Amino acid sequence: MENEQKTISILGSTGSIGTQAIKVCEALGFRVRALAARSNVSLLEQQARRLRPALLSVSNEEAWRDLRVRLADTNVEILLGTEGMCEIAAGGENDLVLNSVVGMVGLRPTLAALEAGKDVALANKETLVAAGGLVTETARRHGARLIPVDSEHSAIFQCLCGNDSKDVRRLLLTASGGPFFGRRSEELEHVMVEDALRHPNWQMGAKITVDCATMMNKGLEFIEAMWLFGVAPEQIEILVHRESVVHSMVEYRDGAVMAQLGVPDMAIPIQYALTFPRRLSCEVGTLDLFEVGKLTFQRPDYETFRCLGAALEAAKRGGLSPCVVNAANEAAVALFLERKIGFMEIARAVCGALEEVPAGDYESLDEVLEAARRAQDYVNQKISQ
Ligand SMILES: NC(=O)C1=CN([C@@H]2O[C@H](COP(=O)(O)OP(=O)(O)OC[C@H]3O[C@@H](n4cnc5c(N)ncnc54)[C@H](OP(=O)(O)O)[C@@H]3O)[C@@H](O)[C@H]2O)C=CC1
Ligand SMILES: CC(=O)[C@@H](O)[C@H](O)COP(=O)(O)O
Ligand SMILES: [Mn+2]
Numbered sequence: 001m002e003n004e005q006k007t008i009s010i011l012g013s014t015g016s017i018g019t020q021a022i023k024v025c026e027a028l029g030f031r032v033r034a035l036a037a038r039s040n041v042s043l044l045e046q047q048a049r050r051l052r053p054a055l056l057s058v059s060n061e062e063a064w065r066d067l068r069v070r071l072a073d074t075n076v077e078i079l080l081g082t083e084g085m086c087e088i089a090a091g092g093e094n095d096l097v098l099n100s101v102v103g104m105v106g107l108r109p110t111l112a113a114l115e116a117g118k119d120v121a122l123a124n125k126e127t128l129v130a131a132g133g134l135v136t137e138t139a140r141r142h143g144a145r146l147i148p149v150d151s152e153h154s155a156i157f158q159c160l161c162g163n164d165s166k167d168v169r170r171l172l173l174t175a176s177g178g179p180f181f182g183r184r185s186e187e188l189e190h191v192m193v194e195d196a197l198r199h200p201n202w203q204m205g206a207k208i209t210v211d212c213a214t215m216m217n218k219g220l221e222f223i224e225a226m227w228l229f230g231v232a233p234e235q236i237e238i239l240v241h242r243e244s245v246v247h248s249m250v251e252y253r254d255g256a257v258m259a260q261l262g263v264p265d266m267a268i269p270i271q272y273a274l275t276f277p278r279r280l281s282c283e284v285g286t287l288d289l290f291e292v293g294k295l296t297f298q299r300p301d302y303e304t305f306r307c308l309g310a311a312l313e314a315a316k317r318g319g320l321s322p323c324v325v326n327a328a329n330e331a332a333v334a335l336f337l338e339r340k341i342g343f344m345e346i347a348r349a350v351c352g353a354l355e356e357v358p359a360g361d362y363e364s365l366d367e368v369l370e371a372a373r374r375a376q377d378y379v380n381q382k383i384s385q
Contacts (some may be wrong), residue, residue: 219311
């Protein structure tokens with residue numbers, strides 16, 4: 001059957017991934033059961049009128065009241081906060097939950113979906129960075145699947161073709177290098193928010209775009225790959241590939257290397273996550289390799305992009321260390337976007353948190369949330385000094 005109907009709930013529906021996912025669902029004729037966002041009530045209202053979901057959720061009370069007035073003529077139920085997202089995620093009618101909220105706030109809804117035995121299409125990489133052990137163990141226990149949406153992880157997932165990770169020698173994770181690749185740290189002290197938001201190849205939300213500029217995004221993706229594919233840190237190599245055409249590769253133990261290539265358009269990995277294991281036609285441009293001409297690969301500059309080294313070190317230390325660097329980064333990027341700190345302060349905050357915030361092993365979600373709170377407090381205190 002070309003178009004098997006699925007019922008999807010989308011967390012983060014007003015964002016870059018969320019809006020593209022809605023287009024994909026509409027093109028495929030999938031039913032959208034529920035939508036969640038933080039506070040963009042005007043876009044949520046438009047989405048609700050077009051898609052007629054049963055449930056909506058927003059994260060603050062003012063937005064919740066506003067949306068209830070806006071949609072008073074409909075029978076859509078409007079939920080509130082992280083609890084609202086968890087209720088949506090665990091809902092009985094979901095075939096799949098797409099988690100595309102930004103930040104660690106996505107962790108609890110991911111766990112709620114998995115605990116209810118629901119498959120999760122995961123764009124929200126912070127979920128796996130903060131608590132990869134807890135999340136993968138929850139998925140295993142409840143027989144639910146995590147399907148990657150992040151372009152590199154979708155590429156690896158496609159290159160694995162169902163092969164076991166024991167056959168994998170290395171994952172080759174590609175990085176664009178961001179807008180500042182080739183620059184030295186002294187040249188980056190005074191760059192502006194607008195400069196950091198100029199990604200060379202992708203249009204994305206503000207937080208991930210800044211993460212690409214510091215290369216923290218690749219550090220987060222390194223940890224995301226460890227959990228998704230069950231590999232050790234020594235088995236992942238990061239290659240700067242300015243063209244963003246090879247989305248990542250798998251090197252097998254017999255030396256064969258499989259790569260996934262395509263135009264840099266998130267419609268492809270989003271659709272694959274929603275239709276997996278089937279491939280359906282998708283309205284994206286064709287990759288013209290004559291136009292691309294050549295594909296280049298370089299080593300990352302760990303001296304300038306210190307967030308990358310901090311994330312890799314956290315990955316090696318394990319326990320709560322990845323949670324700490326992630327939470328410190330979230331806090332620092334928010335301050336940078338508010339123009340309260342400079343660009344290079346982000347790396348100082350992340351590296352400082354890695355060394356100074358206690359991060360042992362953990363067993364519970366509460367310990368993860370507490371470590372994140374300590375890291376955020378560390379950054380906020382450091383900035384106010
Ligand atoms: N954009 C991309 O191409 C890619 C993104 N990703 C990952 O996907 C995730 C989303 O990225 P992106 O779409 O770019 O981000 P955006 O900033 O564009 O969108 C974020 C979404 O999350 C919602 N949101 C933010 N905070 C909360 C909250 N506290 N409660 C509920 N909803 C919240 C926003 O709602 P509102 O609009 O109301 O603020 C919005 O819908 C990130 O983890 C990112 O790293 C991964 C690969 C590629
Ligand atoms: C589209 C996507 O998946 C982003 O994570 C993108 O890969 C960011 O690019 P870089 O981190 O390689 O700059
Ligand atoms: Mn990515």
